[in-house]
Amino acid sequence: MKLEGHFEMNRPIPLLMTASVDTKGMKGACFSPKERYPMYLDAMTFYISAVYDQIEGVKIVFVENSGWDLTSFHDDLARQFGSEIVDERIEFIALGPQLFDITKGKGYNELLLINHAIERSATIRQAGAFFKVTGRYPIFNIERFLKDAAKVFDKGYNFYCDIKNHNLYQQLGLSWRGHSFEARLWGSKVDFYKENISQHYTQCYDYDERFVEAIIYKELSLMTDSFRNAKAKGISLRFPREPRFGGVEGSVIDAVSFSKNQQSLKSKAKIGVGNFIRIFMPWLKF
Numbered sequence: 001m002k003l004e005g006h007f008e009m010n011r012p013i014p015l016l017m018t019a020s021v022d023t024k025g026m027k028g029a030c031f032s033p034k035e036r037y038p039m040y041l042d043a044m045t046f047y048i049s050a051v052y053d054q055i056e057g058v059k060i061v062f063v064e065n066s067g068w069d070l071t072s073f074h075d076d077l078a079r080q081f082g083s084e085i086v087d088e089r090i091e092f093i094a095l096g097p098q099l100f101d102i103t104k105g106k107g108y109n110e111l112l113l114i115n116h117a118i119e120r121s122a123t124i125r126q127a128g129a130f131f132k133v134t135g136r137y138p139i140f141n142i143e144r145f146l147k148d149a150a151k152v153f154d155k156g157y158n159f160y161c162d163i164k165n166h167n168l169y170q171q172l173g174l175s176w177r178g179h180s181f182e183a184r185l186w187g188s189k190v191d192f193y194k195e196n197i198s199q200h201y202t203q204c205y206d207y208d209e210r211f212v213e214a215i216i217y218k219e220l221s222l223m224t225d226s227f228r229n230a231k232a233k234g235i236s237l238r239f240p241r242e243p244r245f246g247g248v249e250g251s252v253i254d255a256v257s258f259s260k261n262q263q264s265l266k267s268k269a270k271i272g273v274g275n276f277i278r279i280f281m282p283w284l285k286f
Contacts, residue, residue: 017135054143105206158192
């Protein structure tokens with residue numbers, strides 16, 4: 001008999017969508033609830049059809065932490081797909097805002113949200129693993145990452161992520177971060193996450209630049225002696241392709257390649273360069 005919380009290789013990895021429809025005035029948060037609601041709805045609309053067409057049986061776990069009434073999402077989706085399909089493909093989890101602290105910033109609350117999600121989600125417990133994405137906008141090639149995560153976990157890895165780890169920016173005299181963890185999408189077996197990542201939400205504090213990207217990068221680096229023995233520790237540090245994000249970025253980055261419109265020509269050019277590096281220079285963690 002399979003124990004809950006342990007990875008089962010023949011079960012599709014659930015897609016965990018993290019969401020805060022109402023940011024409750026969190027410093028630095030973008031967009032009003034009226035603007036954010038259709039963003040989450042559009043992302044779910046894409047995933048509920050496109051992903052299921054590619055990976056039969058995959059489930060979406062949509063977790064919201066601002067106290068928003070999730071029946072509105074269910075009803076809007078049911079009008080498009082029917083209640084039976086929505087109930088089959090999406091597990092909704094509502095978390096009250098009293099569980100969180102908006103004064104600590106986004107990273108603190110997102111990791112805390114994930115902690116609550118894996119404790120409450122029957123889908124994640126049964127699968128023993130999850131693939132986390134930012135819920136506000138879709139990733140158009142998400143099926144690639146879900147399939148790759150399943151292959152990686154089948155090989156005995158515990159954590160699947162993308163790490164930027166180079167000194168190119170410093171060598172060019174730029175102030176951009178060349179060492180960071182891609183926090184918008186990553187996958188983990190439940191046991192590994194609980195033992196190695198879950199407790200570090202307390203270290204995150206956006207307002208003195210203790211961002212979740214830097215915190216998890218640091219912890220994985222320490223765990224693997226600066227990534228030299230990542231494979232031996234069961235950690236996969238590289239995506240084979242660039243994710244193709246839709247929607248609008250919620251932050252502004254001081255980089256020539258940055259665009260708030262994630263489907264702009266500038267963003268598409270960046271993806272093209274990134275894919276070239278991933279294919280022909282896989283040793284460069286760019």
